[in-house]
Amino acid sequence: MKEVDSIVGNEGNRLMLSMRELSRVYRTDTVETTALDGIFLDVADGEFVAIMGPSGCGKSTLLNVIGMLDSPSSGSYVFNGTEVAGLTESKLADFRKRNIGFIFQSFNLVDELTVRENIELALLYHNVPAAERRARVDEVMDKVGIAHRAKHRPSQLSGGQQQRVAVARALVASPKLILADEPTGNLDTAHGEEVMKMLQALNAEGSTIVMVTHSPSHADYAGRVVNMLDGRILVEHRRAA
Amino acid sequence: MWRNYVTVGIRALAKSRTYAFINIFGLAMGMTACLMILLYVRYELSYDRWIPGSDRIHQVQSWYKSQETGQEAQLQMTPYISGKSIRDSFPQIESEVYVSNNNPVFSRDGQATSTEDYLWVDGNFLDVVPLPMVRGDASALGQVNSAVLTQSEARRRFGTDDVIGQTMTLITRGVARDFRITGILQDLPRNSHFRINSLIRIDYPAYLGDTPDVLTCWGCQNGWVYVKLRPGADAGAIEAGLPAWEDRAIPDETAGEARFNAGDDQDWHIVNLEDVHLGRAQGGAMSPGNDRTTIITFAIVALLILGMAVVNFTNLATARASQRAREVALRKALGATRRQLVMQFVGESIIVAVVAMLIALALLELLVPPFASFLEADLQVAYLGADGIGLPVLGLVLVVGILGGLYPAFFLSRFEPASVLKANKSSSETPGTGRLRSALVVAQFAVSIGLIICTAIIYGQTVYARTVDPGFRRDHILQVDELSRYQLLDKGEMLAERMRRVPGVEAAGLTTIGVATDNQNNTGVMVPGRPDPVTIGIYQVDEGFLGAMGMELVAGRWFDAARPMDDMTLPYPPEPASQRALAARGGNIVINELAARRLGFEDPARAVGRTFRAGLIQNELGLVPVTVIGVVRDARFRSVRQPMDPIMFQNTNTGHSNIIVRFNGDPAQVRAGIERVWKGVTTEVPFEAEFSDGIMAELYEAEDARAQTFAAFAMLAIVVACLGLFGLAAFTAERRTKEIGIRKVLGARTRDIVRLLAWQFSKPIIVANLIAWPVAWWMMRDWLNNFDARIDLGPAPFVLAGLIALAIAIGTIATHAIRVARANPIHALRYE
Numbered sequence A: 001m002k003e004v005d006s007i008v009g010n011e012g013n014r015l016m017l018s019m020r021e022l023s024r025v026y027r028t029d030t031v032e033t034t035a036l037d038g039i040f041l042d043v044a045d046g047e048f049v050a051i052m053g054p055s056g057c058g059k060s061t062l063l064n065v066i067g068m069l070d071s072p073s074s075g076s077y078v079f080n081g082t083e084v085a086g087l088t089e090s091k092l093a094d095f096r097k098r099n100i101g102f103i104f105q106s107f108n109l110v111d112e113l114t115v116r117e118n119i120e121l122a123l124l125y126h127n128v129p130a131a132e133r134r135a136r137v138d139e140v141m142d143k144v145g146i147a148h149r150a151k152h153r154p155s156q157l158s159g160g161q162q163q164r165v166a167v168a169r170a171l172v173a174s175p176k177l178i179l180a181d182e183p184t185g186n187l188d189t190a191h192g193e194e195v196m197k198m199l200q201a202l203n204a205e206g207s208t209i210v211m212v213t214h215s216p217s218h219a220d221y222a223g224r225v226v227n228m229l230d231g232r233i234l235v236e237h238r239r240a241a
Numbered sequence B: 001m002w003r004n005y006v007t008v009g010i011r012a013l014a015k016s017r018t019y020a021f022i023n024i025f026g027l028a029m030g031m032t033a034c035l036m037i038l039l040y041v042r043y044e045l046s047y048d049r050w051i052p053g054s055d056r057i058h059q060v061q062s063w064y065k066s067q068e069t070g071q072e073a074q075l076q077m078t079p080y081i082s083g084k085s086i087r088d089s090f091p092q093i094e095s096e097v098y099v100s101n102n103n104p105v106f107s108r109d110g111q112a113t114s115t116e117d118y119l120w121v122d123g124n125f126l127d128v129v130p131l132p133m134v135r136g137d138a139s140a141l142g143q144v145n146s147a148v149l150t151q152s153e154a155r156r157r158f159g160t161d162d163v164i165g166q167t168m169t170l171i172t173r174g175v176a177r178d179f180r181i182t183g184i185l186q187d188l189p190r191n192s193h194f195r196i197n198s199l200i201r202i203d204y205p206a207y208l209g210d211t212p213d214v215l216t217c218w219g220c221q222n223g224w225v226y227v228k229l230r231p232g233a234d235a236g237a238i239e240a241g242l243p244a245w246e247d248r249a250i251p252d253e254t255a256g257e258a259r260f261n262a263g264d265d266q267d268w269h270i271v272n273l274e275d276v277h278l279g280r281a282q283g284g285a286m287s288p289g290n291d292r293t294t295i296i297t298f299a300i301v302a303l304l305i306l307g308m309a310v311v312n313f314t315n316l317a318t319a320r321a322s323q324r325a326r327e328v329a330l331r332k333a334l335g336a337t338r339r340q341l342v343m344q345f346v347g348e349s350i351i352v353a354v355v356a357m358l359i360a361l362a363l364l365e366l367l368v369p370p371f372a373s374f375l376e377a378d379l380q381v382a383y384l385g386a387d388g389i390g391l392p393v394l395g396l397v398l399v400v401g402i403l404g405g406l407y408p409a410f411f412l413s414r415f416e417p418a419s420v421l422k423a424n425k426s427s428s429e430t431p432g433t434g435r436l437r438s439a440l441v442v443a444q445f446a447v448s449i450g451l452i453i454c455t456a457i458i459y460g461q462t463v464y465a466r467t468v469d470p471g472f473r474r475d476h477i478l479q480v481d482e483l484s485r486y487q488l489l490d491k492g493e494m495l496a497e498r499m500r501r502v503p504g505v506e507a508a509g510l511t512t513i514g515v516a517t518d519n520q521n522n523t524g525v526m527v528p529g530r531p532d533p534v535t536i537g538i539y540q541v542d543e544g545f546l547g548a549m550g551m552e553l554v555a556g557r558w559f560d561a562a563r564p565m566d567d568m569t570l571p572y573p574p575e576p577a578s579q580r581a582l583a584a585r586g587g588n589i590v591i592n593e594l595a596a597r598r599l600g601f602e603d604p605a606r607a608v609g610r611t612f613r614a615g616l617i618q619n620e621l622g623l624v625p626v627t628v629i630g631v632v633r634d635a636r637f638r639s640v641r642q643p644m645d646p647i648m649f650q651n652t653n654t655g656h657s658n659i660i661v662r663f664n665g666d667p668a669q670v671r672a673g674i675e676r677v678w679k680g681v682t683t684e685v686p687f688e689a690e691f692s693d694g695i696m697a698e699l700y701e702a703e704d705a706r707a708q709t710f711a712a713f714a715m716l717a718i719v720v721a722c723l724g725l726f727g728l729a730a731f732t733a734e735r736r737t738k739e740i741g742i743r744k745v746l747g748a749r750t751r752d753i754v755r756l757l758a759w760q761f762s763k764p765i766i767v768a769n770l771i772a773w774p775v776a777w778w779m780m781r782d783w784l785n786n787f788d789a790r791i792d793l794g795p796a797p798f799v800l801a802g803l804i805a806l807a808i809a810i811g812t813i814a815t816h817a818i819r820v821a822r823a824n825p826i827h828a829l830r831y832e
């Protein structure tokens, strides 16, 4: 344990998040599943972390806890200097919207809204004036190269394009941390690479990214890879800088 | 095949219980409402149809329209002479009879009791209206001084209905007369405009020997005339011939220098017996009628409720369609034709309709008895036969089933199997159905809001009717009736004087007009410089009336017993000499403000001291000069439906019909004391007295019952609409879980989501308001115009209805919204 602790995330930067002995147990009537089992994890500002591991090992659960969509059963989770474990639901929502952007494997775009409106959704709950919202949506649409599709519905786009919209939506509120759960899982190789390049570029511009992936080649884009098994972090290795 | 459909249909219902409950229960409510109203409408239409040959029997009616003020009154009554004249002028008429209601006193073994619905007839009534008989036959009233009683009246009076040949003694106009009982009528069912306990044949001209004017008076509507047409005769031809007959038959009359014709203000109509109850003319009716508008309104409301239930059905079915898209696609892939699918879904909706109908029938059995007694209607639930509801029930099931199932069926069967099976876009919807649903929800709520508005306004008006300032002090009044009996002709003053001494009595006064007394008596008043007489009500009172009634003097003075000119008492029976003397002498009158205005004085004070000439005695003896000594505030003695009367009060010592007693003591004790006084003066006239609250309640009883029925149906409509909204909210919440999950991930708080959903459901309601308001305003303005005294049509009920609908809608969807908004988004987003 100690050993793990010592090698975990320090690139010399400020810590963005740090988990100590964090567990997440799912209880149903009959079974008790320990999805996360005593996790120690630090992520520093500006890191690009990839999480890997077999199906069911707890990657998504970890990401959800990091993203405050889920709360740990025990242990400590400090985000940006604040202890998050045990905060109320509305506090978490507040924290989440100010700090975190999400990208999902299944894109999770709202079918009834256009591309532009989908992206704008991320600013709706931030009290951003309409004009500024417009400007920022335009900016991120340019950035991910989807501007020409602004008025289209998600159903009219290819998978790669949809994921680019999802990335744009994750970016638009300028979150401190971007979480991506298998962002390339539903994409073919070419589109997958495209999205990974985009994430890499974002990281280069200073975004902190935590990404779950099954693809070792995509994990290579990350600066650090965390391997998980049965709810625990196995080993980590950092790519040579 | 069908078995498979039924299984699938029932499982589809069982799978989503909320949906099934809303559909079945909503439809059941709609169906119950429809069936109840159907029973009621059928009942109202059945009036007098049971009388054999009813299509040939007609009532002659006088419809009154004042040329002076334009005021209208359609009366079921008509003058005695008009019946005779019409009979003689139209050979198509086989027989005619005149009927009047004098409520004689029934006397047996020295005991006098009052009677109700004892009708004088001047011919063989049973010849014209062949009422079914238990004993005797249609010739029972062939002789003068014969009488028939209904079975239950005979039992009440004699303890048995075996009374043929017995003598019945009735006291009328102070004289005890004997009648031979010659027949027993079956008790009349309630669905008749006739109210009869006894029919008594008298020699009418002889009976009215001391007031023969009544027999030739064309302006006195004192009774009812029924005619029976010869077989095959056309009533329309008679109706068309009546205007010409009027011109021929009605002579001009003169009163002083004024010439007039009773036909000027009156039109005669013959109305089939079956149409009397719901006819236009409801004045002077033997029993309270109903109006077609009320019945049509009820029918429309019932259909609206059913329509709303069907809309729920359609809405929820299309909303849930996507859930069954897979089944449809599979069936199609396996070779089902579109027609088979349509059949399947219509079949399913018929199953739902059948289940709903079973519940509706149970509800019907439960609700009809109280509903019937509430509306005082004789409603019975029978399934078979001509009056049975079997056929309508079947029809309703089919119509509802097909109507409710057809659209969803076509909609569902249109799915393209390939795209459904491949795309697996189970949560997204076919475009367009959302808009249709919104439109239907808007329509439902527009109806509900409209009904809430109408209910509020009707309720407000009902309350207003009973509480509006009548212009006199309506509380603490005991109104004594039966003073117009012959025996009491000159006893009024004595009675009033003795009643004033009863402990707890403040004042007592004699009158011919009181709280909701339906007596109406108008005369012409000549205004100098105007050729035509002004019509003013004329009522006899005594000096005590003003104080007892609690009326207000606005100018001049009230009658004073010490001033001879104030007293205009004339002897009864009328004698020309004293009438001429009065015409020569003149007298003083008190009028009300409206009369002052009609006579040309906006300022009541200026009317005081003026003299007019009024028709107070027999026309040929001339007009009587009357001098206004005082003006009282306008008072409303009748229902608020009726316009205010212009009134002229005349002070007399005799000839009153009521004693108004104002009291401050314990009502029961006062009443007992008053009754003792009465019994001390007469035992021949029964004591009849009522407190003003009771009179008012009776006056508006039918109106209140209708208002309450309307309110109940409105509530039902709202419940059905809310059920639908509830279902839609549940469905929408479910369908939007993913979107809501995304919003939450992006930072929306629970309350943002709740607000979002609340707004989504508020929008249609706001639109519904915009539709409902003008329509309700327009309908209620029309309705309120039926009342002379009415509430203002302010914005309050409209805003209130809108807010209520909004509150109900938000309340309905709140639980769903909160549940969905609270849910952890990762569940929603986990599997897509």
Ligand SMILES: Nc1ncnc2c1ncn2[C@@H]1O[C@H](COP(=O)(O)OP(=O)(O)OP(=O)(O)O)[C@@H](O)[C@H]1O
Pocket: A026, A027, A028, A033, A034, A035, A053, A054, A055, A056, A057, A058, A059, A060, A061, A062
């Ligand atoms: N809501 C839940 N209730 C009960 N058990 C759950 C729940 N969510 C996840 N689990 C269990 O927790 C464990 C971790 O699940 P998680 O989704 O984190 O796995 P994963 O590593 O993301 O797998 P995959 O690569 O397939 O996405 C699994 O055993 C899963 O069955």
Ligand SMILES: [Mg+2]
Pocket: A059, A060, A061, A181
């Ligand atoms: Mg996962």
